[in-house]
Amino acid sequence: MANLFDLTGKVAIVTGGNGGIGKGIADGLASAGSDIVIFARNEDKTAKAVKDIEKKYGVSVLGLKVDVGQEESIQNGVKQALDKFGRIDTLVNNAGVNIRKAPEEYTVEEWDWILGINLRGAFLCAKAVYPAMKKAGSGKIINIGSMTSLYGLAKVLCYACSKAGMVQLTYTLALAWAKDNIQVNAILPGWIDTPLTVSARRDFPGLDEFVLDRTPAGRWGAPADFAGAAIFLASKASDFVTAEYIKVDGGFAQGTNTVHPAAR
Numbered sequence: 001m002a003n004l005f006d007l008t009g010k011v012a013i014v015t016g017g018n019g020g021i022g023k024g025i026a027d028g029l030a031s032a033g034s035d036i037v038i039f040a041r042n043e044d045k046t047a048k049a050v051k052d053i054e055k056k057y058g059v060s061v062l063g064l065k066v067d068v069g070q071e072e073s074i075q076n077g078v079k080q081a082l083d084k085f086g087r088i089d090t091l092v093n094n095a096g097v098n099i100r101k102a103p104e105e106y107t108v109e110e111w112d113w114i115l116g117i118n119l120r121g122a123f124l125c126a127k128a129v130y131p132a133m134k135k136a137g138s139g140k141i142i143n144i145g146s147m148t149s150l151y152g153l154a155k156v157l158c159y160a161c162s163k164a165g166m167v168q169l170t171y172t173l174a175l176a177w178a179k180d181n182i183q184v185n186a187i188l189p190g191w192i193d194t195p196l197t198v199s200a201r202r203d204f205p206g207l208d209e210f211v212l213d214r215t216p217a218g219r220w221g222a223p224a225d226f227a228g229a230a231i232f233l234a235s236k237a238s239d240f241v242t243a244e245y246i247k248v249d250g251g252f253a254q255g256t257n258t259v260h261p262a263a264r
C-alpha cells in the first residue's frame, strides 16, 4: 500500500506558521514532503522559519506577509501562493490572538479584533482557497480550536467565542464542501508552551501547577506535538474523516484533577 501519510507534491498554507503551534505544524507537514506557504505579519520571524524549514526538510517554502484580519491581504496571499505553486492542497487556519480580562471590560474594538483574526480570518482563508480546491477536486482544511471550543473560561470571552465558532465553522464547511471532496476538521490544543501561554502564566499565578496537575500526560504540550495530527488530517489517511475534531491535549479534557492522586 502506498504511504498513506506521504505529502510529496502537496502545498499547504499555514497561517501563523512562523512560530508556536503553527511552526510545529509547518515542520510536520514539510517532514512528510509538503511544500509550505506561511501567512503571518512579522517578516523577520517568517524569514527565519522559511530558512529553517527549507534547510531541515528540503521542501520549497514561501513566506508571505499576510494579515488574516484583512480580506484583501488574504486574497493577495492566496494569489501569490497559486502563482508560485499552481495548487493549494491544505489550509491550516492557525493564526490566533487573545486578550485576557473580565467580560464586562472588553471593548467592541477588542471583540472585533480577536473575532476578526481568529474566526473571521479562518472563514475568509477557507473562502479564498475554496475555488482552487474545488477545481482540483480535493482539499484539506484544518482549523485550530482550543479547549475553550469546549469549555468556558471566565477571562477569555472573545477568544472562547472565536474558538467555539471554529468548531461550527468546521462542521458547516465540512458538510457544504463534502461534495467537492474537501475534508474539514479541527485540532483542539490543550495547554501548549508557546509565546501565547508565556503571558497566560504571567497573568494567572498557579497556572503552571494547575496544567501539570490536570494534564494526565504530566507536562505542557510542545509545538512538535501537532505534527502527527496535522499530517494525518492533511493526508490520504483521513480521506473519510470530516467534520471531526482531534484533541491534542495530553488528556487535559478528561483530566482527573478532581480525583485524589492515589485514585487516578
Ligand SMILES: NC(=O)c1ccc[n+]([C@@H]2O[C@H](COP(=O)([O-])OP(=O)(O)OC[C@H]3O[C@@H](n4cnc5c(N)ncnc54)[C@H](OP(=O)(O)O)[C@@H]3O)[C@@H](O)[C@H]2O)c1
Pocket: 015, 016, 017, 018, 019, 020, 021, 022, 039, 040, 041, 042, 043, 045, 066, 067, 068, 069, 094, 095, 096, 097, 117, 144, 145, 146, 147, 188, 189, 190, 191, 192, 193, 194, 195, 196, 197
Ligand atoms: N498555546 C496554547 O496553549 C494554545 C491552546 C489552544 C489553542 N491555541 C491556538 O493555537 C494557535 C497558535 O497559537 P500559539 O500558541 O502558537 O501562539 P503564538 O506563538 O502567539 O502564535 C500565533 C501566530 O499567529 C500569527 N498571527 C497572529 N495574528 C495574525 C494575523 N492577523 N495575521 C496573520 N497571522 C497572525 C502570529 O504571527 P505574526 O505575529 O507574525 O503575525 C503567530 O505566528 C492559535 O490559534 C491559538 O489560539 C494555542
